[in-house]
Amino acid sequence: xxxxxxxxxxxxxxxxxxxxxxxxxxxxxxxxxxxxxxxxxxxxxxxxxxxxxxxxxxxxxxxxxxxxxxxxxxxxxxxxxxxxxxxxxxxxxxxxxxxxxxxxxxxxxxxxxxxxxxxxxxxxxxxxxxxxxxxxxxxxxxxxxxxxxxxxxxxxxxxxxxxxxxxxxxxxxxxxxxxxxxxxxxxxxxxxxxxxxxxxxxxxxxxxxxxxxxxxxxxxxxxxxxxxxxxxxxxxxxxxxxxxxxxxxxxxxxxxxxxxxxxxxxxxxxxxxxxxxxxxxxxxxxxxxxxxxxxxxxxxxxxxxxxxxxxxxxxxxxxxxxxxxxxxxxxxxxxxxxxxxxxxxxxxxxxxxxxxxxxxxxxxxxxxxxxxxxxxxxxxxxxxxxxxxxxxxxxxxxxxxxxxxxxxxxxxxxxxxxxxxxxxxxxxxxxxxxxxxxxxxxxxxxxxxxxxxxxxxxxxxxxxxxxxxxxxxxxxxxxxxxxxxxxx
Amino acid sequence: xxxxxxxxxxxxxxxxxxxxxxxxxxxxxxxxxxxxxxxxxxxxxxxxxxxxxxxxxxxxxxxxxxxxxxxxxxxxxxxxxxxxxxxxxxxxxxxxxxxxxxxxxxxxxxxxxxxxxxxxxxxxxxxxxxxxxxxxxxxxxxxxxxxxxxxxxxxxxxxxxxxxxxxxxxxxxxxxxxxxxxxxxxxxxxxxxxxxxxxxxxxxxxxxxxxxxxxxxxxxxxxxxxxxxxxxxxxxxxxxxxxxxxxxxxxxxxxxxxxxxxxxxxxxxxxxxxxxxxxxxxxxxxxxxxxxxxxxxxxxxxxxxxxxxxxxxxxxxxxxxxxxxxxxxxxxxxxxxxxxxxxxxxxxxxxxxxxxxxxxxxxxxxxxxxxxxxxxxxxxxxxxxxxxxxxxxxxxxxxxxxxxxxxxxxxxxxxxxxxxxxxxxxxxxxxxxxxxxxxxxxxxxxxxxxxxxxxxxxxxxxxxxxxxxxxxxxxxxxxxxxxxxxxxxx
Numbered sequence: 001x002x003x004x005x006x007x008x009x010x011x012x013x014x015x016x017x018x019x020x021x022x023x024x025x026x027x028x029x030x031x032x033x034x035x036x037x038x039x040x041x042x043x044x045x046x047x048x049x050x051x052x053x054x055x056x057x058x059x060x061x062x063x064x065x066x067x068x069x070x071x072x073x074x075x076x077x078x079x080x081x082x083x084x085x086x087x088x089x090x091x092x093x094x095x096x097x098x099x100x101x102x103x104x105x106x107x108x109x110x111x112x113x114x115x116x117x118x119x120x121x122x123x124x125x126x127x128x129x130x131x132x133x134x135x136x137x138x139x140x141x142x143x144x145x146x147x148x149x150x151x152x153x154x155x156x157x158x159x160x161x162x163x164x165x166x167x168x169x170x171x172x173x174x175x176x177x178x179x180x181x182x183x184x185x186x187x188x189x190x191x192x193x194x195x196x197x198x199x200x201x202x203x204x205x206x207x208x209x210x211x212x213x214x215x216x217x218x219x220x221x222x223x224x225x226x227x228x229x230x231x232x233x234x235x236x237x238x239x240x241x242x243x244x245x246x247x248x249x250x251x252x253x254x255x256x257x258x259x260x261x262x263x264x265x266x267x268x269x270x271x272x273x274x275x276x277x278x279x280x281x282x283x284x285x286x287x288x289x290x291x292x293x294x295x296x297x298x299x300x301x302x303x304x305x306x307x308x309x310x311x312x313x314x315x316x317x318x319x320x321x322x323x324x325x326x327x328x329x330x331x332x333x334x335x336x337x338x339x340x341x342x343x344x345x346x347x348x349x350x351x352x353x354x355x356x357x358x359x360x361x362x363x364x365x366x367x368x369x370x371x372x373x374x375x376x377x378x379x380x381x382x383x384x385x386x387x388x389x390x391x392x393x394x395x396x397x398x399x400x401x402x403x404x405x406x407x408x409x410x411x412x413x414x415x416x417x418x419x420x421x422x423x424x425x426x427x428x429x430x431x432x433x434x435x436x437x438x439x440x441x442x443x444x445x446x447x448x449x450x451x452x453x454x455x456x457x458x459x460x461x462x463x464x465x466x467x468x469x470x471x472x473x474x475x476x477x478x479x480x481x482x483x484x485x486x487x488x
Numbered sequence: 489x490x491x492x493x494x495x496x497x498x499x500x501x502x503x504x505x506x507x508x509x510x511x512x513x514x515x516x517x518x519x520x521x522x523x524x525x526x527x528x529x530x531x532x533x534x535x536x537x538x539x540x541x542x543x544x545x546x547x548x549x550x551x552x553x554x555x556x557x558x559x560x561x562x563x564x565x566x567x568x569x570x571x572x573x574x575x576x577x578x579x580x581x582x583x584x585x586x587x588x589x590x591x592x593x594x595x596x597x598x599x600x601x602x603x604x605x606x607x608x609x610x611x612x613x614x615x616x617x618x619x620x621x622x623x624x625x626x627x628x629x630x631x632x633x634x635x636x637x638x639x640x641x642x643x644x645x646x647x648x649x650x651x652x653x654x655x656x657x658x659x660x661x662x663x664x665x666x667x668x669x670x671x672x673x674x675x676x677x678x679x680x681x682x683x684x685x686x687x688x689x690x691x692x693x694x695x696x697x698x699x700x701x702x703x704x705x706x707x708x709x710x711x712x713x714x715x716x717x718x719x720x721x722x723x724x725x726x727x728x729x730x731x732x733x734x735x736x737x738x739x740x741x742x743x744x745x746x747x748x749x750x751x752x753x754x755x756x757x758x759x760x761x762x763x764x765x766x767x768x769x770x771x772x773x774x775x776x777x778x779x780x781x782x783x784x785x786x787x788x789x790x791x792x793x794x795x796x797x798x799x800x801x802x803x804x805x806x807x808x809x810x811x812x813x814x815x816x817x818x819x820x821x822x823x824x825x826x827x828x829x830x831x832x833x834x835x836x837x838x839x840x841x842x843x844x845x846x847x848x849x850x851x852x853x854x855x856x857x858x859x860x861x862x863x864x865x866x867x868x869x870x871x872x873x874x875x876x877x878x879x880x881x882x883x884x885x886x887x888x889x890x891x892x893x894x895x896x897x898x899x900x901x902x903x904x905x906x907x908x909x910x911x912x913x914x915x916x917x918x919x920x921x922x923x924x925x926x927x928x929x930x931x932x933x934x935x936x937x938x939x940x941x942x943x944x945x946x947x948x949x950x951x952x953x954x955x956x957x958x959x960x961x962x963x964x965x966x967x968x969x970x971x972x973x974x975x976x977x978x
Contacts (some may be wrong), residue, residue, distance in 0.1 A: 017694065353633065384631060389631055390620075390628070399668075403672070406668050406669060407672055414668070422657065422661050426654060433638065433646050433650060436639065470552070
């Protein structure tokens with residue numbers, strides 16, 4: 001039996017995902033069970049993260065080489081393919097998973113079965129990590145479904161909430177259609193090239209390819225766009241984000257949308273997308289940014305507003321792919337990471353406010369800022385960063401994206417990005433003003449430390465990445481150069 | 489040692505400290521903020537003395553993002569030193585002034601923390617060595633000032649601060665578009681490499697023109713040049729008075745500084761070509777501000793419109809594209825910072841002593857009750873109106889002299905003459921305001937008014953004295969500015 005060192009980070013997550021539901025049969029106190037589940041999940045994520053960054057960890061190994069392994073000799077299936085693109089996304093998934101696990105300890109509403117909840121979170125992270133590590137599209141599809149199914153269950157963690165049920169159902173239906181499109185695309189690809197594995201595909205797709213294969217690639221991109229909530233495949237996002245409990249919203253907008261981004265990135269790295277497809281990514285990006293922003297302006301519920309803002313930010317990420325130069329791809333990766341920090345920060349701060357104010361509507365949140373200074377400060381950091389104020393991480397990646405668009409000669413795309421940044425300011429400022437509006441004279445009511453800690457950690461990350469972005473950018477650049485290797 | 493770094497970092501590091509010390513020191517935490525700013529000021533003065541001795545710009549840099557050859561650094565030269573010094577002086581004295589102003593309000597720690605960040609943003613903007621750093625500090629001065637207005641302002645402060653943020657941020661995005669397109673052409677953000685690369689790149693005139701327009705829109709929003717001025721009267725009138733002092737006294741002048749820094753350096757030919765149209769814009773701004781000031785009854789709104797008019801003067805000097813005009817504009821930054829800071833501070837002192845009275849129709853005869861404030865107000869008005877021995881005279885004199893120089897003589901004379909008539913407007917609204925506030929019949933409800941506390945009067949007097957000093961000893965500033973004009977090759 002060979003032990004593959006690359007798979008080690010996965011083990012704690014997978015094991016806790018499998019083991020945690022078993023604690024349901026234990027006859028112990030509910031509270032103790034919840035604590036155990038939380039600690040196990042946090043440790044699993046933390047170990048995964050530490051293993052990633054150890055001196056022998058994947059991050060450093062993949063800087064030098066691409067790891068390719070085949071579990072069954074000669075088989076086209078069950079292959080491992082890890083490069084710096086994979087590790088970059090693994091970082092995003094582990095980070096958001098860890099933060100959400102910590103937050104959920106006290107942030108879970110009563111009535112949610114903690115052991116199942118945490119097991120699902122672990123399985124979700126497992127799914128996303130496997131997605132990044134596999135080297136063929138069959139395993140890729142399996143991982144894709146694993147993460148999708150975990151999401152359906154997580155969205156309706158509040159079992160008696162009709163809205164959550166409806167949202168989960170909507171998401172499931174649309175997700176299934178998207179999965180079917182993916183299978184369709186994959187079968188065309190297989191029919192043409194005879195390969196499912198990335199290396200074989202890469203070889204087969206490097207020559208000129210017929211129209212049908214472009215169609216197959218377009219179908220795959222649609223699937224990924226669906227997961228990333230790109231207009232016009234975004235309709236599930238506002239409902240699901242609003243109906244889920246706050247940590248799950250953070251997880252969805254922070255991590256699972258990035259699974260779609262990973263898909264697009266992987267597709268770019270193994271194939272040469274046609275100029276029309278790239279152009280349509282640019283058009284989708286503009287549509288996503290604009291529709292996301294304009295819808296956000298109209299919202300009265302702050303959580304829904306942030307859901308739309310999340311959509312618009314995914315438009316920014318896609319903008320990087322449309323430029324098709326190393327800077328743009330690196331910016332897209334970096335913006336994915338930044339978004340995975342800013343948006344969970346916003347949703348979790350909002351979750352803290354919900355605990356005190358009762359809801360996240362404009363009326364309830366009015367003047368909450370004076371009662372919860374720390375949470376408010378963190379929310380401000382997140383909003384300013386989302387807005388693209390220099391000194392915070394959101395600015396750096398947005399700046400790189402627009403710069404890349406200028407470099408690629410796509411002036412319309414760059415201008416659209418700038419105009420959308422300007423539109424977005426309008427609603428972020430409105431959120432700030434609602435929160436700061438000084439009518440509430442009630443006493444201070446800050447949430448406990450375990451809820452503040454993840455939020456503060458994220459806010460600090462925003463600042464640090466905003467001031468010292470260079471290490472992450474060079475990592476993202478090496479990943480994006482890898483993706484564009486051998487392409488004009 | 490790196491004195492410039494210390495000067496900028498001290499307020500940034502000081503901000504959280506001030507916030508944390510509030511619990512223990514209460515309002516006295518303002519003295520900590522004052523001490524921090526005083527430290528920055530002394531560092532900057534040291535640099536200024538060194539500059540005069542050595543005659544070469546003082547640059548402190550380290551690599552920031554080596555990928556794009558970006559350096560983080562500060563550069564003090566003949567242009568940036570007078571501006572950054574006046575920013576430091578004004579924010580230092582206003583820190584003292586803030587304490588009596590804030591005594592009936594809450595949240596002192598947050599106030600002074602934001603105040604320090606705001607000051608650091610303005611100083612950093614002026615000292616930045618590359619466009620990214622410039623943009624960073626440019627936005628750093630927006631965010632704290634937004635919170636300061638939204639939290640401690642008057643009236644419809646939510647609406648006003650919203651307007652302020654949207655206007656300024658959209659302007660900044662336009663500036664960003666200009667910066668990015670410059671980078672795409674030249675491949676650098678470093679301020680002094682851009683003109684060389686720009687000339688080498690051989691870019692069409694048309695493209696350069698639009699890049700300049702994008703940059704100018706950003707600066708004009710900050711400067712509140714007509715027709716992008718609409719945020720200013722609201723924001724400056726409704727901001728807490730110490731913040732009005734800084735907004736009007738130095739923040740909008742950062743836009744003037746940006747113009748003086750970038751435009752003659754990057755687009756010297758375009759500036760000459762468009763000099764005439766920019767001058768007309770300046771004259772419109774001047775008259776618009778002056779006429780609007782004439783009809784105001786609210787003392788702070790009057791001063792806000794007066795700022796627009798004064799920005800017109802500065803733009804006038806800049807757009808003349810002559811050495812004298814440019815120097816005069818920067819000199820006017822200093823004069824205006826002293827005079828307008830002083831006037832806003834006087835308005836705040838009056839409001840503080842009369843429980844928030846702002847309507848000039850209900851004032852009168854206050855000179856008997858508040859003699860020091862009245863005297864200082866007089867100095868401020870005279871300085872703005874260009875009275876000899878006060879610093880406003882020197883700067884306005886140079887601005888108009890600069891206007892007469894240069895190409896296109898006959899057409900230009902007409903514009904300059906009209907502009908000089910605008911100076912009469914300044915005297916008109918200033919003196920009329922003075923009369924309505926301080927002279928005439930003292931109404932009964934103001935009988936009990938006393939002179940403002942010493943922590944308010946002392947900063948006001950300091951600014952009045954500075955107006956005299958800069959009016960009597962112009963070489964104090966001209967030594968710096970002539971070094972800049974020489975380096976620019978004018």
